[in-house]
Amino acid sequence: MMIAYRRVSSEDQNLDRQQFPDADKVFEEKASGADRNRPALRDLIDFARDGDEVQVHSLDRLGRDMRDLLDIIEKLNGKGVTVSFVTERLTFKAGKDAVDDPFARLQLHMMAAFAQFERSIIRKRQREGIDRAKARGVYKGRQPTIDRDEVARLRGEGLGATEIAKRLGIGRASVYRLLEGLTDVRVKVQGGT
Structure with a gap:
């Protein structure tokens, strides 16, 4: 075949x-x-x-x-x-x-x-361009594609990372990363810093 x-x-x-x-x-x-x-x-x-x-x-x-x-x-x-x-x-x-x-x-x-060398060169040029754009203050980075507030809301409803990931159509690792970030922010706010 x-x-x-x-x-x-x-x-x-x-x-x-x-x-x-x-x-x-x-x-x-x-x-x-x-x-x-x-x-x-x-x-x-x-x-x-x-x-x-x-x-x-x-x-x-x-x-x-x-x-x-x-x-x-x-x-x-x-x-x-x-x-x-x-x-x-x-x-x-x-x-x-x-x-x-x-x-x-x-x-x-x-x-x-x-092919691998070419890919490395492309990445290097891309990184250099991003660094120059950041230095000029014009690079804002990629816009977030996951709604942090929605993740926080679903977590507040008692849903676990797996269920949140299923509902939002995203990976569990992304949910865990966002939840960790949300926890860090809450701790800082509660701690007064």
């Missing part, structure tokens, strides 16, 4: 350039490649069987972290699944009879390393 994996980094991007007309099944998602917890990728790995081929548009669509990229390929190869990257024209075959192409492995390591 030919399986395709399509990914873009954000909701406002589209998957149009990643076409796989011969695919029997397509897994797609809009999530950062740096995110190791991608549901469609996890489903693809669970779904793929011995003899299948997974096609991905390019290395950076599967992952930007070299370790993660290699791990995904090894997992799939370990299940007897071949992984092909269309743009780079790289194929990693599975199975005991498959001859591991050392040149393809070298290219994979080099391209993944360059």
Whole structure:
């Protein structure tokens, strides 16, 4: 079976350039490649069987972290699944009879390393830009997406973090972080500082 994996980094991007007309099944998602917890990728790995081929548009669509990229390929190869990257024209075959192409492995390591390097440079430039904007007083940061007052209200009704997270459609860790912040503020106010 030919399986395709399509990914873009954000909701406002589209998957149009990643076409796989011969695919029997397509897994797609809009999530950062740096995110190791991608549901469609996890489903693809669970779904793929011995003899299948997974096609991905390019290395950076599967992952930007070299370790993660290699791990995904090894997992799939370990299940007897071949992984092909269309743009780079790289194929990693599975199975005991498959001859591991050392040149393809070298290219994979080099391209993944360059992608990781590029990502690091982008982050560094972004950080420098933010620091300059803060110094000029024009950087305000990202606006909060979670209503702190609503979290406090629900907590005041006696709801726990899990239930608050479910009702607001957010992660429990976010609720705990906000509750901790609310507790710190209350303690300071009660303490008179």
